[in-house]
Amino acid sequence: MGRHSLRTIVALAAALLVPGATVATATASAAESSALPAGSFAAANGQLRVCGLKLCNSSGQQVQLRGMSTHGLQWYSQCLKTASLDALANDWGADVLRISMYIQEGGYETNPRKFTDMVHNYIEEATKRGMYALVDWHMLTPGDPNYNLARAKTFFTEIAERHKDKTNILYEIANEPNGNSVTWSRIKSYAEQLIPVIRAKDSDAVVLVGTPAWSSFGVSYGKNESEVANNPLTLGNVMYTFHFYAASHGSEYLSTLSRAADKLPVFVTEFGTQEASGDGGNNFTQSQRYIDLMAQKKISWVNWNFSDDDRSGAVFKPGTCSGNSFAGTSVLKEAGKWIRDRVRA
Template identity: 70%
Template sequence: MPPAGTPAAVNGRLKVCGTKLCNRYGKPVQLRGMSTHGTQWYGRCVTPGSLDALAGDWRADVLRVSTYVQEGGYETDPRKYTDLVHSLVEQATARGMYVIVDWHMLHPGDPYHNLDRAKTFFTEIAQRHRARTNLLYEIANEPNGVTWSRVRSYAEELIPVIRAQDPHSPVLVGTRAWSSLGVSEGADESEVVADPVRAANIMYTFHFYAYSHRDAYLAVLSRAADRLPVFVTEFGTQNYAGEGGDDFAMAQRYLDLMAAKKISWVNWNFSDDHRTGAVFKTGTCAAGGPWTGTAPLKPAGVWVRDRIRTPDDFPTS
């Protein structure tokens, strides 16, 4: 169980209520936290010390555990990567954080390619952790190159598999065109509004990178959040590859909108990758820290840590 007084203990099991994510008292909440990078590459960045810093120094209330399916991840050693998720769920819970179990499918973009693997993975995760009150399941990171109806059909096949083990935890459904609610492939949220997933206690994911994804994307997020339960499970202040310069002004516009509409968010990423979107300076993880304060952080890390720590100090629209 999460320790008393921590976010996961205070708010308890979350549930979707209308277009919001609500705590056990039915009050809308906004989670703010970080996503790991792919654990096949950057597992050394997710340690007891770094998680202590994330929960204590950063005051994050959610950790997204990104398990890549391809790219040297889960499919190469399902036992290893499933056990790693078990461990990180337990460690985050011990620090009072919520955990998003992210099935990080990316290439190929059709989630059906990994349906059987997903059923195996989520069955075990949900069975092992069904009694926990701090889990959310993200079943398809960034579907791309496929129709919304195919993504919806995948969700409707996988969600009952999870529900058979864990009837209560929210499920986060990826949207098409790299979880852009369709906008990156010329559509928008209306296709989801018109043809939603036939399941309860679910949310739809939206990803953005502020340097690349500007007013049109912001408008889609704003409209969608009035009609659908939306969770921003990945964002950055850089371009869509998590590289290049930081556009903190555009990112702040997103954060203001998300604060005003109680949209939960997770930043990409809690590693020391060479890209500007990784919060730690290169070499930090190999050296085993330091993890706290701003000294080990790149500019994007300093910015997002400030906004996780002191959300009320920043304006809301």
């Protein structure tokens, strides 16, 4: 039994106020496409907001989202189909789908219309299944988010305008800022220019901001969370992202996450049980330390990635996405089985 069905009784009073699911498309009206299935996690918890250092639901109760990130849409969109998304929502019981749209590397900049429409569609697919949709502006190379500021303004203006009436949208505006010259001050400046663009259309959505050194709060470059904690954004309803790969990132990263979460609202928008390359052996012991810490501190998390890529970090065995069988564990790699259990827990 998935997490949605386990939580239905707890959330029933709130869920009964939400209309039933519709067959939404990217061109559906706002009223139609904002509908969430009654009893689903996103319907029951409603519009999320940052309360203090935590993520809270519309009633002010702390929540911890757990789910999966897509791989790059330009490479593995074939893994996002009716059967696989049904399995994620119902068999896994995931609360959130991170829609990972690369900007370079064959992504958005090559065809903005195509990739924007893909994101619209996957937002609707997440909504139909009662999941939160985390829209990931997956800037990576170059590492300075300001390089893509104009593109980001165009993209997020359209996304926020179309989906502003939904209560299940989160915006991740800078995946992994990187480079020695990409200081927190540069990232902060980018966020201060882009967040008002989103808020002009969607005033109450949570915005997630990447942190220095591959969203590690600087630890990957020998620093720590102090640079961000001493100079936070003054805009409300903002969280800061942290990424880790357990086979590469040990106690120093774990301690950084722990300290940062005591100072700032943190959301782990990407992690793996293997090496930072997304490949190699799994370190499930270290991964469990992270899982336990995130449960203790109510830190939401998203695992990388929901595809059948050959690397160990992709949850499905190679070739799975060419078929329509995604439920259960027979189609999963070892990391997939491990993560599925933690999502369902």
